[in-house]
Amino acid sequence: MNFVEGMIIMDMMTARPYDVRLMIRQGQLKGQTSGMCKGYAQANLVTLPRNIAYDFLLFAQRNPRPCPLLEVSNTGDRFLHQIAEDCDIATDIPKYRIYEHGELKGEYENVAEFWRDDLVSFLIGCSFSFEGDLLEADVPVRQIEEGKNVPMYNTNIPCQSAGIFHGNMVVSMRPIPYELVPKAVLITGQMPKVHGAPVHIGSPEVIGIKDLSKPDYGELVTIKEGEVPVFWPCGVTPQNIIMSSKPDFVITHAPGHMLITDVKNINLKF
Numbered sequence: 663m664n665f666v667e668g669m670i671i672m673d674m675m676t677a678r679p680y681d682v683r684l685m686i687r688q689g690q691l692k693g694q695t696s697g698m699c700k701g702y703a704q705a706n707l708v709t710l711p712r713n714i715a716y717d718f719l720l721f722a723q724r725n726p727r728p729c730p731l732l733e734v735s736n737t738g739d740r741f742l743h744q745i746a747e748d749c750d751i752a753t754d755i756p757k758y759r760i761y762e763h764g765e766l767k768g769e770y771e772n773v774a775e776f777w778r779d780d781l782v783s784f785l786i787g788c789s790f791s792f793e794g795d796l797l798e799a800d801v802p803v804r805q806i807e808e809g810k811n812v813p814m815y816n817t818n819i820p821c822q823s824a825g826i827f828h829g830n831m832v833v834s835m836r837p838i839p840y841e842l843v844p845k846a847v848l849i850t851g852q853m854p855k856v857h858g859a860p861v862h863i864g865s866p867e868v869i870g871i872k873d874l875s876k877p878d879y880g881e882l883v884t885i886k887e888g889e890v891p892v893f894w895p896c897g898v899t900p901q902n903i904i905m906s907s908k909p910d911f912v913i914t915h916a917p918g919h920m921l922i923t924d925v926k927n928i929n930l931k932f
Contacts (some may be wrong), residue, residue: 675698696812815874838892879918
């Protein structure tokens with residue numbers, strides 16, 4: 663389920679990844695991608711200059727929970743070669759962000775005009791990928807039910823530094839009925855390449871979240887009686903790291919607006 667110029671399109675859940683990427687490339691499909699292409703992995707994007715790419719690669723390796731790598735591009739190459747066929751990194755994501763010196767400079771539906779020959783792209787696993795498995799197990803996924811972007815929060819959980827990169831983890835939150843929390847933990851724990859099991863359950867203040875009603879990214883969703891907020895490591899973590907580390911130039915996806923890959927979720931399990 664997603665939005666095309668404000669319309670809810672239910673068949674996006676069963677669409678082929680290539681068809682959805684092509685629609686995005688042509689400007690026909692806009693909005694966050696939660697619930698799209700059921701069964702296929704989605705990915706976060708971090709694109710930065712080659713002179714700091716090794717630092718970021720090391721950062722991702724040291725922090726595999728929030729930054730599980732799915733593919734790293736060749737320098738200057740806009741096309742992927744492992745997780746998606748005929749996939750242009752600069753056009754096939756619904757919305758991008760550009761940061762300069764740690765400051766957000768703008769959001770764009772296409773970043774081809776900003777592309778440089780020295781850029782290296784990192785594709786990072788996304789928790790949207792395990793939502794299909796949760797739904798199949800009758801575990802509710804509230805942002806899909808409500809047609810919203812998943813709420814995401816900055817935390818006080820430190821990441822391990824590497825080179826210029828340092829800062830704290832970002833988490834995504836899904837309210838889960840108390841009795842289904844063990845099932846949600848077991849299901850997502852089988853998928854470490856898309857963040858794996860939760861990093862925290864309940865008591866948001868323990869991880870530095872002062873107000874659940876005010877997500878730092880995404881949208882507020884309903885928490886019903888008998889549900890507990892469950893927090894997973896999030897691929898928006900690099901954007902928080904970028905704001906802390908202040909590299910000269912970085913392109914990322916906009917939170918919730920992911921790259922849909924050709925990789926099936928089942929192939930990302932243990």
